[in-house]
Amino acid sequence: MTTHTYAADRTALLVVDPYNDFMSEGGKLFNAIKETADASGMFGNLRKLLPKVRSAKIQVFIVPHHRSHPHDFNGWEHINMFQKAGLPTKAFEAGTWGGEFNPEFGPQEGDVVVKEHWAQSGFANTDLDLQLKQHGIQKIILVGLIANSCIESTGRFGMELGYHVTLVKDATAAFSAEGMKAAETNAPMFAHAILTTKELLERLPS
Helix, strand or coil, X not given: CCCCCCCCCCXXXXXXXXXXXXXXXXXXXXXXXXXXXXXXXXXXXXXXXXHHHHHCCCEEEEECECCECCCCCCCCCXXXXXXXXXXXXCCCECCCHHHCECCCCCCCCCCEECCCECXXXXXXXXXXXXXXXXXXXXXXXXXXXXXXXXXXXXXXXXXXXXXXXXXXXXXXXXXXXXXXXXXXXXXXXXXXXXXXXXXXXXXXXX
């Protein structure tokens, strides 16, 4: 079995889209991800992983999706399918409970909150790359939502930028089992390590 070391001063945990609308019961998209989240054990695994990461002094980065505002996409030529689908529901709406961070999985004191991404990649049109470089980060670990969109897109972009990319396959969820399967199929094309929460915890500094 291949082993990887994660030095605290060179590693970051990226928590993608930890909004109430995704991660809290009653959120607009909670039921849409609940089945795969339950199947993967995402919530329980995040509860194990986040405290260990923070106690190991690994920097946590919150990588949030754009919060919806009225008229966001007026005049856009190429609105994507997820943006279009979100128009009626107004997921992650600014100024609402759903658009606030989940108190358990969202940012804590000392975390870095990255600028919001408009589509899927946490790198595109944000300060994520700058923030990682300024913190001396070489390895990124991705958890959160959605496995076959924002997690995959951020991981692919990170690989292209030269980061070592780790996916935690049971600390994510998707809108369907097919979405989880797609993420599993595509992951070896860009991820340097694909681990379970247990496997990652065993590799983190004490």
